[in-house]
Amino acid sequence: MKYWYRLTIGVFVFLFFKLTRDDFRGELFHWDLGTSISLVYTVIVILALWEIVARYIRATSNKTGINSNKGLYILSTKATLLMLPLVFLFAYIYDNILQYISCCPEHYYGSFLINTAQGFVISLLIIAYEIINLYVRNAIKNAREKEQIQKELAAAKLESLKNQVNPHFLFNSFSVLTSLVEEDSKTAVKFISKLSDMYRYILENDEKTVVTLEEELAFIDSYTFLLSMRHRSAIVVHKHLDLPSKEILIPPMSIQVLIENAVKHNSFSIDEPLHIIVKNDGQKAIIVENEKRKKEHLTSSTQIGLKNLSKRLILSAGKALEILDNEQTFQVRLPLSRA
Secondary structure (H helix, E strand, O other): OHHHHHHHHHHHHHHHHHHHOHHHHOOOOOOOHHHHHHHHHHHHHHHHHHHHHHHHHHHHHHHHOOOOHHHHHHHHHHHHHHHHHHHHHHHHHHHHOHHHOOOOHHHOOOOHHHHHHHHHHHHHHHHHHHHHHHHHHHHHHHHHHHHHHHHHHHHHHHHHHHHHHOHHHHHHHHHHHHHHHHHOHHHHHHHHHHHHHHHHHHHHOOOOOOEEHHHHHHHHHHHHHHHHHHHHHHEEEEEEOOOOOOOEEEOOOHHHHHHHHHHHHOOOOOOOOEEEEEEEEOOOEEEEEEEOOOOOOOOOOOOHHHHHHHHHHHHHHOOOOEEEEOOOEEEEEEEOEEO
């Protein structure tokens, strides 16, 4: 379809020049072999220039970027510089070669400079069309991806809230809180504060695609505190992170999802605690790892949390979760991006 569209434009350009140029008007209704050759050559040149421009802009846009005025200017300039020698070449072929091998050289019109100027204007119009077209398509794509991210984030928020607000969780939390109030009122106040911090974090970041690692780690501190109050020393989270936490960006609740996944699918006790290690591989990824301890009565898992997190990572950073699952350990790599 696009080639038929370009072919139509090429014919229109030829007829437009034939109608508007003084040296063409006298031959407006005269059509012979020379005119046909001129038409065919004009169409071929426009198709060639258009295809070269389109391929070049598509290939270069990923490196240059078109989301800023600077990127658009650089891309336009590069495409224009690419077209200049081609326009001169096609104009030279038309004026100095094509007419001499034709049977009717008297029907070739214009000068080298005029034909070059016309070709340059056509090239600029093609470049403008392709850049605008690419910009619009990219804007539509970004809007769709943003909408998809919001959907995935909403699903993650809902899943997190479901996991944290379900009756079983609330019952256990209130049970822990009741015992703390009777035994240690200061710790009970801290428990309530950490619980409210968790819900505040979930609600405040419901529309964000990424947060800083510093914010996520503060959330994890609240979450692991609640785990330690509920399970005592049966669950131990080891954090070995050496990262600029204010510069690293990750999806909200991402580390919590991985810790929660480990707690959900493994057995643990005070005598045999579950050790969950949170570490980093340079600035490439955060790794959450645990020794596998199969539960005797494990309910079937839909892995919604991991799947949802992986989708959010793909949409926001272009990378997915990496999962290493063997007989001894379960490891998840969470790719990182910088602010």
